[in-house]
Amino acid sequence: MAKVTFIEHDGLEQVVDIPTGWTLMQGAVQSGVAGIEGECGGSCACATCHCYVDEALVDSLPPPSETEEEMLDCTASERRSNSRLSCQIRVSDALDGMVVRLPEAQS
């Protein structure tokens, strides 16, 4: 279990408890975090769960797959160095306290 803080583009913060093994996207969507859509349900097929992960943690995460890389190039909002698709990030205890910022638009 990890406590993850999602900060929407307008500054609204929501803290979500996400079970280990779930993805960031699943935790956010089930709690109704508005800035994450996840229309494809987490199969890396729609790029509507784009997020900016904690700068401090980004390098410790497993790197994006080739598919995620390509999808990240096509996000609705600007891609940054800490851009990830939240459906591709598995939660572990190591992510407890993580802060995730959400882009202005997902589609």
Place this chain on the structure above:
Amino acid sequence: MVIVGAGQGGLQVAESLRAEGYDGPITLIGEEASAPYHRPPLSKAILAGTMEEAQLAIRGAEFFERQRIALLTGTRVAAIDRSARHVRLEDGRRLEYRGLALATGARVRRLPVAGDELDGVLGLRSLDDARRIRVALDRAARVVVIGGGYIGLEVAAAARKRGLEVTILEAADRLLARSATPFLAAFYADLHRSQGALVELGAKVVALDGQGGRVTAVRTADGRSHPADLVVVGVGIVPDTALAEGCGLACDGGILVDDSARTDDPAIVAVGDCTARRTGTGTPLRLESVQNAVEQGRSAAAALLGRERPFTAAPWFWSDQYDVKLQIVGLSADHDRMVLRGSPEDRRFSAFYFRRDALVAIDSINRPADHMAGRKLLDHKTMITPEQAADESLPLASLMRPGR
């Protein structure tokens, strides 16, 4: 507001009503015991065992409380009374409505042959179905999949990944006959064969044989018998229009709706797999996809509140089989020309379909960037030439703004 059907489309109507500012009561009624859940992983991650059931839920319980959406699970609607504007539940209760959304989904098509009722013959539509197939896969050695559509092929891939013997029986002369081009169908036949599945085309099933009530084999019209301890039937779905027909709404292979998800009754909208969209010309268009359910859900909520939010985006869809991700955008059925970007041998390519020089659809295999760019090209009706489509040195995204 009352919504009948608690799948992806029904939930979207409820959520969009709130997003549009509707503050009154919303009741979401579903027949299944579970709260709304993601269906696409059923034939993929759930069968593969890489996802827990709890991860399937689209929204958690607190979300429904917070949004004041009353969720009635395990509840069947018996009838709709349009003149009195209420729905009658099977237990006799009545729910009045100001606006009604039908999101009744579809049922698996049964096989019209003897032996369809034997144990070990399963279809895949719901979470319950997926649970049964998963248990059966744990015990099975020989799996026969009847029907070479996306569900059948995804189940076949899951079974092969577990090392089981797999035979795919398709009655047509190619796979994916209803939904994909012959070119893509041939690619998938090769893919499944290369993974060790037996793919039999033109294989018309005439009977299922059993022993002690359990299926043992599938018999085909050519006189052959295909041994099986699990048979998965994936021969399509039938839109669930019973309630709509029962109250006199127009249906034609689905509840007929316009681009704003309106039925013929101004107080009733319909969304998702149960609908068929009226098109300017020709037969109504029925799409079985998450995107269709979600987009129609948004349109439907707006329509219920007297607003216009027609849904005209290009249809898109995806399928995961083995290590191959297919993403489709557009409708290729009436194309007259195809060009390729990338190579089928590498299992990384996009097929671009044109009709009278206009791009109508793109099938992308392991090329998600092409798909994402293609969605924008089609949504904005951007003109591109077959030569541009085939030119690997030209990024598709660069074509989106003319003059750049």
